[in-house]
Amino acid sequence: MKKSHFLIVFAIAILLGALILYFLTFSHRLSLNNSDWGSFGDYLAGSVGIVFSLLTFILIYLTFYDQRRIIFENTFHQLVLNYNNLINLIHERWLHTELDRDNKPVYKNGREIFGNAVGYIGKKNQKDRFIEIYTIHINVFHHYFNYLIEVIETIKNNNELKPINKITYYRRFSSTLSFFELVMLAYYVKFMVIENITRNIIIEHFIFRLFELEQTEKVPHKEQLLYIINELKL
Numbered sequence: 001m002k003k004s005h006f007l008i009v010f011a012i013a014i015l016l017g018a019l020i021l022y023f024l025t026f027s028h029r030l031s032l033n034n035s036d037w038g039s040f041g042d043y044l045a046g047s048v049g050i051v052f053s054l055l056t057f058i059l060i061y062l063t064f065y066d067q068r069r070i071i072f073e074n075t076f077h078q079l080v081l082n083y084n085n086l087i088n089l090i091h092e093r094w095l096h097t098e099l100d101r102d103n104k105p106v107y108k109n110g111r112e113i114f115g116n117a118v119g120y121i122g123k124k125n126q127k128d129r130f131i132e133i134y135t136i137h138i139n140v141f142h143h144y145f146n147y148l149i150e151v152i153e154t155i156k157n158n159n160e161l162k163p164i165n166k167i168t169y170y171r172r173f174s175s176t177l178s179f180f181e182l183v184m185l186a187y188y189v190k191f192m193v194i195e196n197i198t199r200n201i202i203i204e205h206f207i208f209r210l211f212e213l214e215q216t217e218k219v220p221h222k223e224q225l226l227y228i229i230n231e232l233k234l
Contacts, residue, residue, distance in 0.1 A: 068160055076169055079151045080176060086147055087111055092140050113140060114180035115220075121187065123223045130187045145188050152198055170205035182210050183221070186228040203232055 091109050098106040121129040134141050155169045186207050210229050213219050
């Protein structure tokens with residue numbers, strides 16, 4: 001707590017200044033008179049005491065604020081941990097019909113399903129194809145996007161966080177999303193109903209990572225990427 005250290009140094013400086021001012025003004029030595037000590041005590045209580053009381057209040061507030069920051073930091077880590085657990089638990093039969101060469105069901109685990117979904121959307125009729133794949137695997141995607149939005153809104157609705165700190169949390173969370181998750185999130189933002197403020201947060205602090213790849217030549221499913229980021233730039 002750098003601010004508290006500064007306040008402690010400031011308080012010591014105030015005390016030393018008050019003592020120096022007193023002895024320079026009224027005496028250059030310690031008095032043997034009880035009344036002089038009484039006057040000295042009144043002087044400290046009336047001058048330094050008020051300042052110390054204010055500094056004590058400020059220190060208590062900073063300690064309380066720091067504790068709330070730590071509590072939210074722990075909450076944020078738990079939210080991200082739950083998010084990653086949600087991804088790792090995905091075990092979905094692809095298209096609910098696909099079979100391999102041995103006539104066995106094809107399953108997608110973890111983040112695999114997002115890459116397949118982006119490929120499934122293809123180059124034409126992308127809105128319809130997104131809605132189709134979202135509906136086919138709604139038990140995965142609906143739960144996934146709902147939780148992602150919940151994490152974002154938990155940060156957004158925390159009135160204790162300064163705007164700059166909220167941006168830091170948004171960026172930290174967005175860094176945990178894979179490329180294909182971000183692409184699917186971009187389609188979700190474009191074609192599904194999302195509250196406007198949350199939508200803008202997602203575009204500015206999540207989808208911006210896709211904008212950085214716009215000029216990259218060797219990027220998977222480049223057509224889908226260019227389509228959706230151009231749609232979101234309108």
